[in-house]
Amino acid sequence: MLTVAGLILLAWRPRDVLIALLAGLTVTYLVTGGYKIWLLVRGERANSDGPLHAAAAMGDDLPMYSVLVPLNREARILPVLLERLKSISYPPDRLEILLLIEMDDEETQRALGECTLGINMRPVIAPPGQPRTKPRALNIGLSQARGEYVVIYDAEDQPDSDQLRKAVGMFATMPDNVGCLQARLNFYNPTQSTLTRLFAVDYACWYDQMLAGLAYNRRPNSGEFVPLGGTSNHFRVETLRQLGGWDPFNVTEDCDLGTRLGRAGLQVAMLDSVTWEEAVPRARPWIRQRSRWVKGYIQSYLVHMRNPLRLLRQLGPRGFADFQMLVGGSSLIALLNPILWALTILYAASAGTEVARFIQTLFPLPLYYPSLLCLVIGNFIFFFCNAYVCVRHDYISLTRYTLLTPLYWILLSIGAWAGLLSLIRHPFYWAKTEHGVSLLQPGSAIAVDSAVAVESA
């Protein structure tokens, strides 16, 4: 009905409708841009105060910890993964590592047979079923977990060895309404390609600056929304079970779970520990991964906005605003960017023609200046912030690559549109990310060391 009314209006008063649309877009840009700048500034304040540290729990008398590792066609990286998991510093008898494998994934099962498992590792074979997603495997793992706490690691992850001890120490100091600890994620192969470098900058902006700002100075009982990272989330098992585990149909189950934690009045705290991941080095698989993320964000947005008032009541105004900006806003901006870029290019290319004059009429003065502000100042601030975060957090060898940020934005938008189309055509399809690509590179065995060297170069 609304669409029909809109089309009629567009046919009747096309210029006015376009002006109204552009005004709406400009307001969206101003609000989301302003919000992100606010988050960056808060992140700076959080970083100036320093991260919250909890003493790592020492000794052997520690609570039972379950580690869930969903695997799907991961034969290449499995031996490396097992070694990394063995290096976790935690009493072996208090740790269980569940390797979650699909029934028909013969490749991983065969590779597993050729490896020596640690005494606390056991494979869990997921029975056939749909949807074939990571959250479904995690739910199966959760049902079998015996730990008091649980953490999720991906196949290519290398967590800091004392991460579980830190998590136990921090859970002990945190109030009961802290339902999840999120470790920082970083890449061990940031120098593999230009794309991994830009990806590393993106991660640094999010984990080192904005996420710090999101969690900074929250009042204990305020509403909260924090979109979790897909890995290295530590939970109290009981809490997670009460929440019902993960939504198996959501392709960004982390974002969905973060929202449900907030809706249940639970908070997420940052854990001062790093998990090293593998950055996707090539454009095509990177776009596939990004398309899944955007698809999942849109899924999560649509699911939780079925009753906006209830969401507002449960998350509180601040959490609700965070949800709108980070889940709805960021996806929308990535989708809108190419349209407005095209409009700008069209205007420049058609200077002096009727087309350019028509575009000019779409921007009356009260709309023109805010739009100009977004185009020039807004873009510059985000561009500059990438360089700032690199220098601020000591990724100095990546700084020069921030000059390529606009190219990265183009890839982001391609990924966003691919995600939207995928949502329409295959809403629950999980576009799997290939892991272990960095192992094919010479010298990959020292991947983490070189990543740290980049960080502190």
Added chain:
Amino acid sequence: MTRSITTPAPSLPKPALRRTHISLPDALSRRPRWLAERVRDEWVIVLLAVLISACAYGWYASRGVTFGYADALSRMEIARRVLVSRTPGLAQLGTTWLPLQPMMMMLLIWNNTLFHDGFAGSFPSMVAYVIASLYMYRIMRLLFAPRAAAWVAALVFMLNPNVAYMQSTAMSEVPMIATAVVAIYYMLVWARSYHALDLVKSALAVAAGTAIRYDGWPLAFAFAALVFYLGWRQRGFLGAQAWSILYSLLAFSGCVAWVIYNQLIFHDALLFIYFGNSSNTLNLAGVPSYHNAGLSFEMYGYAAGAMVGWVTTALAAVGLIVFMAIYRLQARMLPVYGLLIPFAFYWLTFFLGWDTILLPQLGANQYWNARFGLQLVPFMAFFVGYLAAWPGTLWRRIFVALSLGVTVFFAVANSTVQTPFIRQEPLQDARGVSSKVVADWLVKNYHGGNVLINYLTDAPEMFYMMQRIPDDSFITDANGWQYTHALQYPQLSVTWIVMENNSSNQIWVTLHNRTVLQKYFVLRAVVGNTLYYQRKLTRPETSSRSPEPSGGVT
């Protein structure tokens, strides 16, 4: 370098959260004495600066001399017409002058009263004066322990009568000084902390300076070289590269934006160099300092010295020599030399013949651009203050008393007995038929209709006319096609034509020999060199804004 993966965190008896740095409340509650003193001093500096600023503005405004410089009026008009004119918008910022100062004026200039009495134009300079005073103090406290040194430097700057006059006007000198002083302060902080945020603050101040006066551009380049050098010392080539990128992206954003603006609006990225009244255009034709290194040095040296008096200049020179002997090129002190950039810049400018200073004291028959010397006042203040940081209580007391005595004497003498050096040029310009007298004729005789006037040459007259005539009644060279149309067919849209008998006045050049002028207009008055024409009106106008239909005049 390898990552430590086995070192356990120290075991605590009870689980406890701790931060890596002291949080702000803790820091405040245990604030050391020197910091408490500094905070208290800073408040006093700010209050004193506000007081001096307000008094100076009141003093000069009550005597009607805040409009002394014609450029001050032009700048206010630029700011005003961005908001209120026949063709409002950012394109009105024009070229030649950089845009930030008019943009700062926009905060208040929409208000008719504040525009006409000039306060809207002076306000950014006044704020800049307070900021510069505070950061003069901060620079000294950062580098030297004795409070006396910081107070001397701040007071030498704050009590300077030339600074006090310029901060009462809508000129861009004091805002430029403020950005330079802030930039130098944060660069000094960064040279100690290597914290990204400090460099960003410095770069931001540099960027603001580059968007206020072209004097800011050499500072941007000098600091770029400094950042690269200090970055190299800290972290080698990669460090130099990273710090330079961070600095340059922000510090040069003003320059780049200005070039792009010129390209987009005027279709010539470098128009600001060659257009109309730009220094380059005015003075290329043989200035006395052209390829004369000694005269260039003498010109700027005299202008700068006269700004603070010769005793203070001599003390500052001694301070510079002592400072250079002690610190030489010590990396952490290098940003201090940024205070000398104006000297280098103006010396080069004069030497290359791009601009000049004319002073009767140096054989010229007039004052011209003497105000350029004001940029060196922070340098003088710093090095006089530096001498007050010299060890030895007795010496310091004597020196503080001496330097402050000289400063106060100079301030009082130049504000009451004598005219501040910087006011000589506007006083000389006011000796002919003043712009206000010229404008008064139209103000008294205006009874509606559009006024065709050339902004580029007659901005001061236009400012006084705007006291009574609505802004959107003026058709000027800032109104694009409306202006060119009015020049071609003045009888269709114009009631009044104001033209100066001058070959640089485009209206005079275009119209004075054309029959259209004799046919449709009558010469009503000649005031000084300015001619007033009025259209031979046959019917009353209904609107001052709408162009009249063709054939409506006989």
